Amino acid sequence: MIAITIAVGAKYEAAAKLAVDSCEKMTGLRAFTLRNTGACPPAKFKLCLLELLPLETILYFDADARFLRPWDPHQYEDSPAVVTVLDWPSAARNVDCDAFGIDRNRYFASGFWIANARHHAAAWAAARKIAFAPDYRTAFKYEQTALNAAVQRAELPVTNLDRRYWWIPTRDHPAPPDVVTVARGGDTPEDQIAYDEAVRNARVA
Numbered sequence: 001m002i003a004i005t006i007a008v009g010a011k012y013e014a015a016a017k018l019a020v021d022s023c024e025k026m027t028g029l030r031a032f033t034l035r036n037t038g039a040c041p042p043a044k045f046k047l048c049l050l051e052l053l054p055l056e057t058i059l060y061f062d063a064d065a066r067f068l069r070p071w072d073p074h075q076y077e078d079s080p081a082v083v084t085v086l087d088w089p090s091a092a093r094n095v096d097c098d099a100f101g102i103d104r105n106r107y108f109a110s111g112f113w114i115a116n117a118r119h120h121a122a123a124w125a126a127a128r129k130i131a132f133a134p135d136y137r138t139a140f141k142y143e144q145t146a147l148n149a150a151v152q153r154a155e156l157p158v159t160n161l162d163r164r165y166w167w168i169p170t171r172d173h174p175a176p177p178d179v180v181t182v183a184r185g186g187d188t189p190e191d192q193i194a195y196d197e198a199v200r201n202a203r204v205a
Helices: 010-027 042-052 091-100 117-131 144-153 189-204
Strands: 002-006 031-034 057-061 082-085 112-116 158-161
Touching (some): 002 042, 010 031, 010 057, 042 057, 042 117, 091 144
Parallel strands (some): 002 031, 002 057, 082 158
Antiparallel strands (some): 057 112, 082 112
């Protein structure tokens, strides 16, 4: 089992260094940063990971993640279930779920997941077809809805971890004291303040 993030460009590589270091420290996994996705947009390249590493169970996380509490992901190695964290309810989520005919109550965030090729490769390949189709339109950026649609259509089992495992802190939803992993939801000053506060409070705890 390995952990992977994707970071193309100096801005994302700097964030990924902190993400990778914190992942290795808190999970015990070897973590790697992919820095070249060729002609594929970096956000969509995550849908290629199971094909590229067919013998591995992969913990994927976005480059702005920080792992703040120890936890053991090895229990999910070669799991038949995809491991995810549910996304927060939003108008964008509802629009996409209605457009793609999927259950909004099962819609997960694609910045964090655990999957393996033996059980999930077909769904990830289907997600690529959806995400790269010329008529793909989504209220979310990039591949998140495509992956949700593919997983639901394949009727894959899903294990949803508590939201503490992938928390995007905001002014209205600050991270709880026992948060495990945080990520930034955007690039506004408020997003950065909420993110920095979550990291600072975790270090004190």
